[in-house]
Amino acid sequence: MTNVPLLDLGPQNRALEAQFETAFRDVLRSNMFIMGPRLEAFEKDCAAFLGVKHALGVSSGTDALLLALMALDIGEGDEVLLPSFTFFATAGSVARLGATPVWVDVNPHHFNIDLTDAARKVGPRTRAIMPVHLFGQSGDLDALEAFAAAHKIRVIEDAAQSMGARWKGRSTMSSGDFGATSFFPSKNLGGMGDSGLVTTQDDALAERARILRVHGMQPKYFHREVGANFRMDPLQAALLHIKLPHLPEYNCARAGNANFYHAALKGRAGIAENRPGADKAAKLLLPVDFSGQGIWNQFTLRVPGGRRLRDLLPDPPASSAVLRRPELPRRRQRTRRRAAFRRSPQRPDLPRAQRRTTPVGRRLARRFRGGEG
Numbered sequence: 039m040t041n042v043p044l045l046d047l048g049p050q051n052r053a054l055e056a057q058f059e060t061a062f063r064d065v066l067r068s069n070m071f072i073m074g075p076r077l078e079a080f081e082k083d084c085a086a087f088l089g090v091k092h093a094l095g096v097s098s099g100t101d102a103l104l105l106a107l108m109a110l111d112i113g114e115g116d117e118v119l120l121p122s123f124t125f126f127a128t129a130g131s132v133a134r135l136g137a138t139p140v141w142v143d144v145n146p147h148h149f150n151i152d153l154t155d156a157a158r159k160v161g162p163r164t165r166a167i168m169p170v171h172l173f174g175q176s177g178d179l180d181a182l183e184a185f186a187a188a189h190k191i192r193v194i195e196d197a198a199q200s201m202g203a204r205w206k207g208r209s210t211m212s213s214g215d216f217g218a219t220s221f222f223p224s225k226n227l228g229g230m231g232d233s234g235l236v237t238t239q240d241d242a243l244a245e246r247a248r249i250l251r252v253h254g255m256q257p258k259y260f261h262r263e264v265g266a267n268f269r270m271d272p273l274q275a276a277l278l279h280i281k282l283p284h285l286p287e288y289n290c291a292r293a294g295n296a297n298f299y300h301a302a303l304k305g306r307a308g309i310a311e312n313r314p315g316a317d318k319a320a321k322l323l324l325p326v327d328f329s330g331q332g333i334w335n336q337f338t339l340r341v342p343g344g345r346r347l348r349d350l351l352p353d354p355p356a357s358s359a360v361l362r363r364p365e366l367p368r369r370r371q372r373t374r375r376r377a378a379f380r381r382s383p384q385r386p387d388l389p390r391a392q393r394r395t396t397p398v399g400r401r402l403a404r405r406f407r408g409g410e411g
């Protein structure tokens with residue numbers, strides 16, 4: 039049996055190889071290696087694709103979050119609500135500015151931030167909420183906006199895993215104050231190195247972010263404030279620009295894979311969909327696209343009852359990754375957690391989704407097809 043890799047970028051990139059080579063040659067011959075018209079053209083098309091007023095190419099998804107937080111003046115003494123189940127960068131960017139990440143539970147069915155728990159965690163120092171549209175599925179943008187308005191706080195959407203996902207026709211990264219995404223190679227729009235994008239509908243915030251992206255500089259060599267080097271390379275922009283029109287097709291292909299796994303797995307003994315009220319005896323819970331417009335960045339299974347997928351399938355037919363919340367296991371973490379998130383007043387709770395289950399990403403269809411496993 040062949041092992042299915044977790045991700046194979048070869049076919050996607052090989053199909054565009056000739057165009058990449060031309061773009062590389064053009065950039066090489068232009069001698070323009072920092073920002074410039076190639077980056078601007080890419081940003082313009084990203085903004086049109088997402089339905090936003092401003093899009094700024096930046097050095098990574100992490101820097102996109104950092105830049106958005108800096109442009110909102112979030113720092114020492116401020117608290118930011120974010121999900122306890124996400125990639126480290128969401129909380130790391132908050133902590134790096136001296137602000138405090140406040141962990142909020144996630145919904146156990148779609149893993150997006152639970153606004154009921156968020157309401158319990160809001161305090162006088164809360165300045166912002168950072169919803170994470172995890173695994174390619176948009177959270178409820180209407181509810182997020184209403185929540186932020188009710189509590190008079192800012193919204194930074196962490197859409198690193200969800201570029202192209204929609205909520206009732208609206209794109210992620212188009213609501214709130216800022217959106218941030220990543221072009222890390224495994225994302226649905228994956229670059230050939232690191233880079234990311236910041237979006238906003240607000241002219242003043244866009245201007246501030248543009249200045250902070252280049253060390254707070256405007257005009258040249260006049261530094262209004264301390265920013266950083268958050269620039270995206272024009273070569274990266276040129277390569278991504280070639281891939282951008284193909285993003286809907288990449289998203290469709292991932293949805294096709296998800297449909298395939300659903301068809302192969304649904305209805306088998308011990309397997310149910312991860313919906314409220316799912317069969318308690320199920321050994322494996324399949325992901326559900328509740329928004330109906332997700333982009334399936336990952337096909338994430340839950341293994342309930344404290345079991346581990348390894349125990350269910352000692353010899354898995356596919357590569358996998360176990361996804362964890364952004365910290366280290368309790369026993370080993372004491373000193374290291376203190377170093378990473380020493381300002382957090384909370385001991386981050388184990389998210390509800392993980393108290394009884396272990397979310398994992400794994401391609402299993404082959405094993406289950408034909409009654410194996």
Ligand SMILES: Cc1ncc(COP(=O)(O)O)c(C=O)c1O
Binds near residue numbers: 099
């Ligand atoms: C949810 C989330 N936020 C932020 C990031 C950071 O993006 P980057 O790796 O481009 O810095 C990632 C990357 O995997 C992510 O998944």
